[in-house]
Amino acid sequence: MSRAVKFFSFNKPSDWESGTTANMSIGGDGLSVERTEKYSFYRTINAGGIDGADAMADFALGPGCRLYVLDAKAALWVYDYESRHTELLYPAGHQVFSRKAMLAAEGDALYIADPGSDKRVLSVSPSNGQLVWALDDWRGQELFPLCVAVDAGKRLYAAIPLDYAYDADGCAEVPSGGRIAVVRWNVSGGAERLFEQEALRLEEAAPVAALHNRFFLTVTAGDMPVLLDAHTRRVMAFGADETPEACRPDPNGTLAGLAADSRGALYIGDARKGASVEDERFILKYKGRDEPPVKVAGYRSRADKLLCDEADRMYAADLEKGTITILELQSRTRTMPETSLPEAWYVSGEVDSAEDETVWHKLELLAEIPEETQIRISYFATDETMGVLDGKVVDYTDYFADPTLSLKHKWTASRHLWSEPIVNPRDALLMNAKGRYLRFRLELAGSDRSAPVVHRLRLFFPRQSPIVHLPPIYREDPDGSGFLERFLAIFGTFFDEMEEKIDKISSSLDPDSVSGSYLKWLSGWLALDVADGWEEERVRALMTQAPELYKLRGTRQGLARMLHIYTGVEPYIVEHHQLKHMQETSELKSMFSRLYGDNPYGFCVMMPPECVRTDKQRLMVERIIADQKPAYTDGRLIVLQPWMHADMHTYLGINTVLSEPTLLTLDQRSSMPHHTVLIDKDRDKRMDLHTRLELDSELD
Incomplete structure (x- = not known):
């Protein structure tokens, strides 16, 4: 007599969490490869596409898809890169600022800093270019902005030299050891704070004009200014709780451009010139002071200026080519550090059948496997909980759960235990799997954009093969019986699926368990004509009450209940005999005849207007009345209006109030x-x- 088939099912996060993972995410949908966000190319904006603009000198981000672009003739343009609409804010020759001006913007705030103009810092309206406020000095000294940035609160930050003197030609010069600091102004032009660090001093004297394009400034999401000195290759953070040095830029390349995303990561560009370094220039991402930089692989070109918007889109300007490249964060499959491949590994805990020498039957896998991805499953079974690995006796459970050993090392040391991998199985026999304890290993191989997802895994035991129903002669040859067993397993799977469907057929006959077109098909079993106008919850209520409704069909009570199920409102039904005693006078008789008709076998169904808002609902109500009324009667629908009008359907307490x-x-x-x-x-x-x-x- 055959034994009952049992199985272990892994379909909830708690089922999977007993195992050991590498680069794998465990969620409500099952197992998959970890994902990460990487910058990828979105769009390139060419300054030549801005009608009338000269070579690009600087740019800033406006609201939406707008950019503020300064050209080589000091003309300032507003450009919408989605609609390609261009507006000229300042024409060439305006003499308000020069082509060496620096732009910073946030929302409806636009700032222009120019150390060579009369007004060193300007706040202008981006809608019409009107001047809001201007500054030309700092605490009584001449103001020399070296770089500018703006935070989410529209406050302006500028790096300035605090110590300088004039040479014989009247040019400002910062002496050796001269201090560089960052000033913050509010939206009204009032100075709020000065950010200083003792370590931020010039090592050699330099003219102020020579400091142009040496410093780059950004502001993090926490309103912390960060300053890059491209000459000394130092990045300084000015937060109260931050270390002075925010990160250590790579010694290679020509540093240019500094940006911060909403998560606090810093990005530094490379402004080296020449075609020979075309493939060597990267934007580098720094997460922390002691962490190595990560290359932004989506961009390989010169970066003179970097900006990040509120959605963490990155804008990289190549002033040599006159382009602005937009990079967008996109979800990508994370690579495993041990292999540098987009894959993940999982080793289960022991699955205990509670009986020695258990012959495990098969596995069933419910998974999504996109193209160019793969799932491989290996397993081994044993009656022992301990074995020899790495030249010593170990407990399998402790060994595979040991966090000090990498999963790659564990896999190499235990390779002799595992079976040959089964690739992309939907269901597969577990060959030579005999023992009380079973362990399995999943390898999920993904591509750059997609990865397989394992929703459910079932392990069946003990072995139940259809070969037991054949004559004993088919089991005498071990080699032949093995092939025949695998062949019959194909049909065994069909039988198992059929039996499972038969076991669950009762749930398919329950209106509360089905939905959609199947629910309407199921309602046809009760001869219910349910059209598209019926909501699913009302269809379920109709099917539940169908036996009682059939008993009441053709009666006033049955019609009222049917309309209540469909509309959710109790209808008012007026029959001709109810008005008979009111029609004794000729005046009332003509009025009632006009309102309710003179058919002695007629009746009126009155509904509020919210029940028949559309023509489809009105047709459905009329269809229900025609279907539920007695054959010899005439039913008419009257939609009540929410107002009082003489000689019309006016009913106190229903649609009229005195x-x-x-x-x-x-x-x-x-x-x-x-x-x-x-x-x-x-x-x-x-x-x-x-x-x-x-x-x-x-x-x-």
């Missing part, structure tokens, strides 16, 4: 109610004029 009129009194805290009566109070209490007992008149 209220006591009130006198009109208006002041700053009052309004006119809908039941207000306008009268002349001076003419109250007179016969034939505004005489209303208990309201404006009384009897003594």
